[in-house]
Amino acid sequence: MAKRMLSEFESYDLLKQYGVPVPEHAIVKTPAEAGKVAEKIGFPVVMKIHSPQIVHKSDAGGVIVSISTKQAAEEAFNRIVANAKAYNPEAEIKGVIVEQQAAPGLELIIGGKTDPAFGKVLTFGMGGTLVELMKDVTLRILPVSEEAIRQMVREIHGYPMIQGYRGAKPRDEETLVKVMWAINCFFAENTNVVEFDINPVRLYESGACIVDARIFVD
Numbered sequence: 572m573a574k575r576m577l578s579e580f581e582s583y584d585l586l587k588q589y590g591v592p593v594p595e596h597a598i599v600k601t602p603a604e605a606g607k608v609a610e611k612i613g614f615p616v617v618m619k620i621h622s623p624q625i626v627h628k629s630d631a632g633g634v635i636v637s638i639s640t641k642q643a644a645e646e647a648f649n650r651i652v653a654n655a656k657a658y659n660p661e662a663e664i665k666g667v668i669v670e671q672q673a674a675p676g677l678e679l680i681i682g683g684k685t686d687p688a689f690g691k692v693l694t695f696g697m698g699g700t701l702v703e704l705m706k707d708v709t710l711r712i713l714p715v716s717e718e719a720i721r722q723m724v725r726e727i728h729g730y731p732m733i734q735g736y737r738g739a740k741p742r743d744e745e746t747l748v749k750v751m752w753a754i755n756c757f758f759a760e761n762t763n764v765v766e767f768d769i770n771p772v773r774l775y776e777s778g779a780c781i782v783d784a785r786i787f788v789d
C-alpha cells in the first residue's frame with residue numbers, strides 16, 4: 572500500500588496525545604485570522620504552509636520565523652501562500668499554521684522506521700546540519716524499555732553536549748528520556764505508522780519542545 576504523510580498539524584495532534592511537547596498551534600485560512608491567532612498565541616510566532624503536496628516547507632518559501640506583530644502575521648500569510656503557489660501551482664493549499672516560536676535549544680533527532688527483517692526500529696541522534704552529516708545516530712529494535720532509551724541517550728558521541736560541555740549547563744536528560752519513551756509508545760501502539768522523523772527536538776536546561784514532525788502511515 573502507498574505511504575501517506577500526515578500533515579504537521581495532524582502529526583502534532585497525534586504526538587501531543589502521548590505527552591510529547593509540541594508548540595501551541597492553529598490552522599488559519601485568511602490573513603485576518605492569522606493576525607488574530609498570532610496575537611492569541613503570543614509573539615513571536617512562526618508561520619508555515621499547510622499543504623499535503625509540500626513536504627519540505629522551507630524549500631517552498633513556506634516557513635517564516637520571528638513574526639512579531641499582528642500586521643507582520645497578516646503579511647506573512649499572503650507571502651507564504653504566494654510562495655507556495657509559485658513553487659507548486661498544483662499544490663492544494665489547506666491554510667497556514669501559526670505556531671508558538673520555540674526558544675533555541677540543543678537540537679536532536681528522534682525517528683522511526685520499519686526494517687523488512689527486524690520490524691520497527693527507534694532511532695536517536697544529534698541534530699543540526701553539521702552533525703546530521705556525521706550521522707551521530709543510535710538505534711534499537713522495538714520493543715524498547717525505558718532503560719534502553721536511557722542507554723541510547725548516553726551512547727551517542729554528542730552526549731557531552733547534553734551533559735553540559737565546557738562549562739555549559741546540563742540539559743534536561745530526564746525530560747529527553749520521557750519524550751523518547753512517549754514517542755516509543757506512540758510508534759509501538761500505532762501499527763499503521765511505518766516511518767517518522769521528528770527533527771528537530773529542542774532540548775533545554777529545563778524541558779523540551781519539538782518544532783517539526785513528519786509521520787508516514789500505511
Ligand code: ADP
Pocket residue numbers: 594617619626627628629630634636670671672673674770771782783784
Ligand atoms: P521544513 O518542512 O522545511 O523542514 P520546518 O517545520 O522544519 O520546515 O521549519 C524549518 C525550520 O524553522 C526548523 O528547522 C526550525 O529551525 C524553524 N522552526 C520551525 N518551527 C519552529 C517553531 N515553532 N519554533 C522555532 N523555530 C521553528
Ligand code: MG
Pocket residue numbers: 770771783
Ligand atoms: Mg524540518
